[in-house]
Amino acid sequence: MASRSADGPPQRLADVSEDELLALIFPHFAAAPKDPVGPGDDAAVVSTNGSVVVTTDAMVRGRDWKDTWSSPHDVAVKAVTQNAADIAAMGAVTRSLLVTLTADPATPVAWVLGFAQSLGEQAKTLGFSVAGGDLSSAPPEILVISVTALGDLGGRSPVRRSGARPGDTVAVAGSLGHSAAGFLVLESNAAFTSTAAVERAIAAQPDGIQARCLAHHLRPMAPLDQGPAAARAGATAMMDISDGLLRDGTRLAAASGVRLGLESAALAADVDELVALVGPDRAAECVLAGGEEHSLLATFPAAPPHGWRRVGTVGEGSGVTLDGVPQAPRGWDHFAGG
């Protein structure tokens, strides 16, 4: 990678032409063998089977990640996961990604190439292509990444937010509160002054709850296979938990015209796991209101399939209750920050 000139400071985007930069990036973005046209043309062409599931999500440096804690690799994994989880939440399989990078021209070329390489590796591991993208210059300090994901339903109907019915089982696939707990640990520990310091803490006890929460906050993995699995098992409604169980649960409840009745006993193991890390009050808050988890929330007419665990029951009414007590839809709001 031409990330550093032989006799000077690291190269910045402003030091290379757009065509030179694209020539360095595209090798990381091989089209899937099935795709007729990959990156490098005006548009890409992706094979589908009659309909395409599509979602888009933006990430902003300083808001969605901090360079102090997150490497380009972490940012790429997070960008992939938050979009692929939206595709999975419809019951679909991600087929292809597109990415726009809007960057301060002083951004190091090495950052962009590291991001592109990790995005390509992540896509290859998960079985989809990076079909294209766009580069734009931004004001000083700004770095915005916008990803669009395309998915395939494999002939199934999409699972929407609106199909939950009273009597359905409420279930979750994946962790709860790990991203929020990881963020609390990062924020409260003055030793985390660099990505290297964070990685040392993770490597010291990689299977411990602290390491798992830190890693999940920085580079979350979602139970992507459980989306199509839930669809095959007859899920009536589904969404990914990006803004917190209560806030997203309230959205699902509103779309379906029902009440989601959560049970604290069913969430106790999730809370207990975090108590040693952040204390009992914050552990419960992480599980109920922690965002950016990208686990899946769904409702089923019967017992949930393998890989899912029951957390409550759908009832008549509206909103979300915990042991029958109505819960405010607190959680992450992008503009109010509340």
Next chain:
Amino acid sequence: MASRSADGPPQRLADVSEDELLALIFPHFAAAPKDPVGPGDDAAVVSTNGSVVVTTDAMVRGRDWKDTWSSPHDVAVKAVTQNAADIAAMGAVTRSLLVTLTADPATPVAWVLGFAQSLGEQAKTLGFSVAGGDLSSAPPEILVISVTALGDLGGRSPVRRSGARPGDTVAVAGSLGHSAAGFLVLESNAAFTSTAAVERAIAAQPDGIQARCLAHHLRPMAPLDQGPAAARAGATAMMDISDGLLRDGTRLAAASGVRLGLESAALAADVDELVALVGPDRAAECVLAGGEEHSLLATFPAAPPHGWRRVGTVGEGSGVTLDGVPQAPRGWDHFAGG
């Protein structure tokens, strides 16, 4: 529209919740009747016929538009055109758009709703849906819009950049240099201190070359129908002119392994039209190197179809020549700004 509170200053994004804002935006983004799922779920579902053409492009306030000159309507039209032109350049018809808005929380709600309304109207006029989007908060002063467009080839093969062959005719559909000339007029006229001042100048002589160039810079329209028409007529290569005829022509020549031989006589009418507005030297430079035009450049094995005009011939070699003289691929570079 809840763009102004009854007794206070204009509402900002920070004054409304994300869910309230989405409830104001979504009515402008009706799904196409054919689409199984529109905006408001984790992802949208768009009907296709076996493959989907997809492209993405970002716009940054202060770089891609200035609020002094551009209304939210202008920005919406520009965002639609630059993406739909990429789809047209593959020979496809745009079916659906997604948009991410990454905005300073101090951004007026009225700006966002005006943008959303115009995006929805533009999509309706052109026959495609706005299938979804994403809202994120950004640092102060920042507003980034990223649009993804999905298109349909109608069973045809995509027209790539790589198919031009020596002997083909080089042709253009749409104007040349109007956006660049419009920008020169805006930059050089101290009276253009507001969108209202610019619109008065346009309205004073709406069919004049100044008005047409100003309007094309602020809210460009592309000859979208000519993309599929060129594909049906057997175009061997095609792209949209977003970074200038010379720079984009050099890209097409490189992808095809040929030389594009432009002829000044064939471009004389385009240059002449701009001379009164910007002078002879800058008129020629606008036509050859002006970006953001979103007209279409294509090569044909025979005479181009109706709606296209011949501007040269494909030859052996590389790069772009004008009357046989090699031309540097000057034009807009996103990071170098050269």
